[in-house]
Amino acid sequence: MKNRLLWPLLALAALLLLNLAVTPSFFALRIQDGHLYGGLVDVLKNGAPTLLIALGMTLVIATRGIDLSVGAVAAIAGAVTCVHIGTSDSTGTALAGMAIALVLCAVLGLWNGFLVAGMGIQPIIATLVLMTAGRGVAMLVTEGQIVTVNNTAYRQVGAGFVVLPVSILISLLVLGLVAFVTRKTALGMLIEAVGVNPEASRLAGVRSRTIIWTVYVFAAVCAGIAGLMISSNVSAADANNAGLWIEMDAILAVVIGGTSLAGGRYSLTGTLIGALIIQTLTTTVYTIGVAPEVTLVFKAVVVIAVCLVQAPKARAALSFRKVAVS
Amino acid sequence: MTESPPPVVEMRGISLAFPGVKALQDVDFRLFPGEVHALMGENGAGKSTLIKTLTGVHRPDAGETVLAGEAVAFSSPGEAQHAGISTVYQEVNLCANLTVAENILLGREPRRLGGIDFPAMRRRAAEVLARIGVHIDPASSLSEHPIAVQQLVAIARAIAVDCRVLVLDEPTSSLDAGEVAELFRIMRVLRDEGVAILFVSHFLDQVYEISDRMTVLRNGMLVGEHLTADVDRRSLISQMIGRDLGTLEAIEDAAEKRTAQGPVLVQAEGLGRRGAIEPFDLEIRAGQVVGLAGLLGSGRTELARLLFGADRADSGRLLVDGAPLRLRGPRSAIAAGIAFSSEDRKGEGLVADLSIRDNLVLAMQAARGWTRPLPRRTKDHLVEKYLKALDIRPANPDALVRTLSGGNQQKVLLARWLVTEPRLLILDEPTRGIDIGAKAQIQQLVTTLAAEGTAVLFISAELEEVVRIADRIVVLRDRRKIAELDGSATGVDEVVELIAGGAAPDKEVVS
Amino acid sequence: MTALAPRVPTRFLPVLATVALFVLAFGVGSARYDGFASGQVIANLFIDNAFLIVLAAGMTFVILSGGIDLSVGSVVALSTMITASGLKAGWPVPLVIVVVLLTGSTLGLLMGLVIHKFDIQPFIVTLAGMFLARGLCFLISVESVSIKDKTFRAVATAAIELPGGVTITYNVVIALLVVAAAMYVLHRTRFGRSVYAVGGNESSALLMGLPTTRVKVGVYVISGLCSSLAGLLFSLYMLSGYGLHAVGMELDAIAAVVIGGTLLAGGVGYVLGGLAGVLVLGTIQTLISFQGTLSSWWTKIVIGVLLLVFIAVQRTMVRR
Structure with missing residues (x-):
């Protein structure tokens, strides 16, 4: 367990140190108007949506699934809320809009769960449907426009501060909540059981379908909250670009964090570290002055490196240690 | 039969180990041209492994294979085929999405002008099919044909090349009587052409009908090679099953003391599932150990799965406590107090990457649902109790089940069900592949449970074990229940007789 | 059994369903809009989607x-990007073509080998390939690079007259050649x-003794080769190189293949x-543009719904 997090932690530390070398003030924190600012805070704030989506993705991947639709779901959440708020500046309208959006996201999660658990369609394909159609739906909601809002309450979600940026607090809260629920109830154990051996779990009487359904709904709701953050941060809903490729980043964060795509044992801490690595990587590319788009090359290298370190065959080939291949 | 021609295949001292299992130990094997040679043995005896070693799927750790006088070491099935060893596996290993002709000639299609010559391919395929007397359209899709025809296509593929050795690994398990006769006709034709045929089947009648010679394996070791004419069924079965004396004395006593039996707990009336097991009647009483005896493929696992709802029955009904119960899946069986420990520990039993603790409480937790977790203290108490009671080692609840030995894994699986305090415990081969000590412990446990009033359905390939442990013995053959015997008054020989298909005994027989 | 079987083998049914769908969509368009049922509209379907046809192959x-992938x-x-910047640097056109095709196939080969x-899993490896290739674009240039090479522009704008006054581009010819070649390789x-x-x-x-390694690596090489060729066609179509070209086109390609009746589980399709x-x-896009009041986002929704329908149908077929 500890071992699995060693490499990701080292990678994160190396990245942070690199930033420190380039920008000596990187670790410095300062308080201004009761708000905390600094390089680390920025990393956390910018990484908050990815972290949220990655949390949902972790549980989905633990059941041997994958959810490609989260980016589109995030866009829908932002679109629905902004359209509902319109020109209003009332807190009530903002709250109602967000509630509607999250309920809708839960319904979309039910839909994914239905395709995967109910119809038995491969998760990649099942969620590809919503990935493709979802952006269209978001555009439909916004009528193809970028909907801007000017709502003080809504702005708090993505850009507000309570000492720390609200988005950081929300994502940490969700992280804590998931950790608490999966540990204190039997959900975590049953998710892992379904992911490791679905047939044995069925024969032990586990309601695999309910479990699978639950994780897709959770993933969609996480995506919805992330979508609210993204849209609130810029006070606008951009159906085309909000949450674009965030599913890939989230999957990456999960995999870097040591959760295998083959399902089974998962690590929420690992996902946190994975999300931080990705965000720090992006930040690093900025600070060392390379074009931000080139981050993709680094991401590719990281994915391949991490996968190779995890793949049993690659390990055997590199003879890290002998792994019994059953 | 004279032994004048030299063997076409000779394997000497073959050994092969997989992680944790010695699959083959120093096995010798000979195959002569123009003979049908049956390879006999129970589950785990090493038949498949030996075949896969011969056909280049596995490479042996030790030993040598000589093909027509030359030492060979195949590194892929392709190489073995090239050398004239063709194989037809139990599950049809063809591509159902392609045509019959392609399946026969894939990888060696006739070509013209750089492309595949489809008319020539169809002609060639039709020729091969005609050789074995099968008349189907080579251009039709393989998936349009029933399994039996697909099996014949697989044989056509095997003989489409110049094959000296034809390996048939349980080709008859999905065929009906007429189809088997057809297959045998083809086998005889090929044999008379001088092809050496290696044949595996669980149906003794078939083995005696078609084979000239047989080799018997048990637990990865060679038991003997005989001319079929020299061995009768009884001695063959006892060679396959073997006897494991000396571990069961204590249990005998316990079984005899257990006289009083409770009311009928579970009752099956005409329960059956097409292709798995024919409709059967069965009564299991509280505190009773019912043994299922039969060879591999006789339907013993299938029967157990029906009782547990792992597969759905398509006929008959099940009564629990005298009231009908519709099993919609394992959950409803578990709710009724039925537990099932699968013979496939790794695939259907344990969750290898979870700890002993999680595996132990899995079934109970699943029954409670995820919102009502077992309190930590209850969990620790249960785990501690069963680690001790079953002597599970290492006695570390956090150890991953994957790292345990076979015997300890089996005990963890048993403990998972004991935790739920089942009223009927179905144990499918709970003692297979585990060491003697653990075996005795598990047998002891079964008798203790029964004495405490639990009903047990005990399935084992080892007749000795079944006869000793069971109060009643249900005998299965060819997916049918053929007899039900009183356990205390029955000997192994009698059961062997029944399985071998001899005369019905004068005991009570339920058909 | 053979007597009762339909004339058309069931394996052709999904493709026929797609063709029928195409005819239906086109028929609806022709019935509703003037000028829809013209040869040029059909030709434009090919012109505007030539690169996608190659990708789908x-x-x-x-x-x-x-x-x-x-x-x-x-x-x-x-x-x-390679095409545009290579031409800008004054490379001759044949060299550019060779470099582009080699890059694509090499990427495919590497991904296939890793897989x-x-x-x-192919999903993750090709996801990394997706990041890598896009990142490499931006390594070359972050800006859009326009193509000014005369030969290239000439080929791009050249029109081939077909009978009936319909014109197509060389892109269409190349795409159709690729389809023919792919059919030959797959079937012959x-x-x-x-x-x-x-x-x-x-x-x-594997048990039949087929060279599975060569197949499993080879398909990614072919896909890489087709992608780079599609990239060349796309350069001809856009006359520029840009790292944000063709965003999400992999999904269009996958959707086209699935809607075309190919089973995602493998083994069945054309x-x-x-x-x-x-x-x-393409027809859906044309329909929506002819309609005028419907917005382009409907395309995505319709594609999603079609995907769903075809997947559901495949699912029931596989179960049967």
Whole structure:
């Protein structure tokens, strides 16, 4: 367990140190108007949506699934809320809009769960449907426009501060909540059981379908909250670009964090570290002055490196240690 | 039969180990041209492994294979085929999405002008099919044909090349009587052409009908090679099953003391599932150990799965406590107090990457649902109790089940069900592949449970074990229940007789 | 049994369904809008989607073998970038073509080797390939690079007159040649038939002695080659190279192949199905643009719904 997090932690530390070398003030924190600012805070704030989506993705991947639709779901959440708020500046309208959006996201999660658990369609394909159609739906909601809002309450979600940026607090809260629920109830154990051996779990009487359904709904709701953050941060809903490729980043964060795509044992801490690595990587590319788009090359290298370190065959080939291949 | 021609295949001292299992130990094997040679043995005896070693799927750790006088070491099935060893596996290993002709000639299609010559391919395929007397359209899709025809296509593929050795690994398990006769006709034709045929089947009648010679394996070791004419069924079965004396004395006593039996707990009336097991009647009483005896493929696992709802029955009904119960899946069986420990520990039993603790409480937790977790203290108490009671080692609840030995894994699986305090415990081969000590412990446990009033359905390939442990013995053959015997008054020989298909005994027989 | 069987083997049904869908969509368009049922509208379907046809052909190989390739859109972008900047640097056109095609196939080869040798899921490996190829674009240039080479522009704008006053571009000819070549390879060569075998049942294919390694790596090389060729066509179409070209095009390609009746589980499907799938997608776009009041986002929704319908139908067919 500890071992699995060693490499990701080292990678994160190396990245942070690199930033420190380039920008000596990187670790410095300062308080201004009761708000905390600094390089680390920025990393956390910018990484908050990815972290949220990655949390949902972790549980989905633990059941041997994958959810490609989260980016589109995030866009829908932002679109629905902004359209509902319109020109209003009332807190009530903002709250109602967000509630509607999250309920809708839960319904979309039910839909994914239905395709995967109910119809038995491969998760990649099942969620590809919503990935493709979802952006269209978001555009439909916004009528193809970028909907801007000017709502003080809504702005708090993505850009507000309570000492720390609200988005950081929300994502940490969700992280804590998931950790608490999966540990204190039997959900975590049953998710892992379904992911490791679905047939044995069925024969032990586990309601695999309910479990699978639950994780897709959770993933969609996480995506919805992330979508609210993204849209609130810029006070606008951009159906085309909000949450674009965030599913890939989230999957990456999960995999870097040591959760295998083959399902089974998962690590929420690992996902946190994975999300931080990705965000720090992006930040690093900025600070060392390379074009931000080139981050993709680094991401590719990281994915391949991490996968190779995890793949049993690659390990055997590199003879890290002998792994019994059953 | 004279032994004048030299063997076409000779394997000497073959050994092969997989992680944790010695699959083959120093096995010798000979195959002569123009003979049908049956390879006999129970589950785990090493038949498949030996075949896969011969056909280049596995490479042996030790030993040598000589093909027509030359030492060979195949590194892929392709190489073995090239050398004239063709194989037809139990599950049809063809591509159902392609045509019959392609399946026969894939990888060696006739070509013209750089492309595949489809008319020539169809002609060639039709020729091969005609050789074995099968008349189907080579251009039709393989998936349009029933399994039996697909099996014949697989044989056509095997003989489409110049094959000296034809390996048939349980080709008859999905065929009906007429189809088997057809297959045998083809086998005889090929044999008379001088092809050496290696044949595996669980149906003794078939083995005696078609084979000239047989080799018997048990637990990865060679038991003997005989001319079929020299061995009768009884001695063959006892060679396959073997006897494991000396571990069961204590249990005998316990079984005899257990006289009083409770009311009928579970009752099956005409329960059956097409292709798995024919409709059967069965009564299991509280505190009773019912043994299922039969060879591999006789339907013993299938029967157990029906009782547990792992597969759905398509006929008959099940009564629990005298009231009908519709099993919609394992959950409803578990709710009724039925537990099932699968013979496939790794695939259907344990969750290898979870700890002993999680595996132990899995079934109970699943029954409670995820919102009502077992309190930590209850969990620790249960785990501690069963680690001790079953002597599970290492006695570390956090150890991953994957790292345990076979015997300890089996005990963890048993403990998972004991935790739920089942009223009927179905144990499918709970003692297979585990060491003697653990075996005795598990047998002891079964008798203790029964004495405490639990009903047990005990399935084992080892007749000795079944006869000793069971109060009643249900005998299965060819997916049918053929007899039900009183356990205390029955000997192994009698059961062997029944399985071998001899005369019905004068005991009570339920058909 | 044979007497009762329909004339058309069931394996052609999904493709026929797609073709029928295309005809239906086109028929609806013709009935509702003036000028829809013209040869040029059909020709434009091919002109505007030539690169997608090539991508779908390559993707068909990968999906038939049971894999998936997410990198194709990015490889298209990378190819446009190499083309544009190569021409800008004064490379001769043939050299540019060779470099582009080599880059695409090499990327495909590398991904195939990683997938096969290390047993890592195609999804993740090609996702990394997608990041890598797009990142490489931006390494070359962050800006859009326009193509000013005369030969190149001449080929791009050249129109081929067909009878009836319909014009097409060279792109269309190349795309159709690729489709023909792909059909030949899939149906007439041992490699092609092995692709079907591996996708149908990999362990069977291995036990039948087929070269599964060559197939599993080969399909990614072919897909990479097709992607880079599609990139060349896209350069001709856009006359520029840009790292943000062809974003999400991999999904269009996958959608076209699936709508064309190819089973995502592998083993069943045709190149022509992919072509039909592209034409269906193109027709929907044309329909929506002719309609005028419907916005372009409806395209995505319709594609999603079509995907769903075809997947659901496939699912029931497989179960049967």
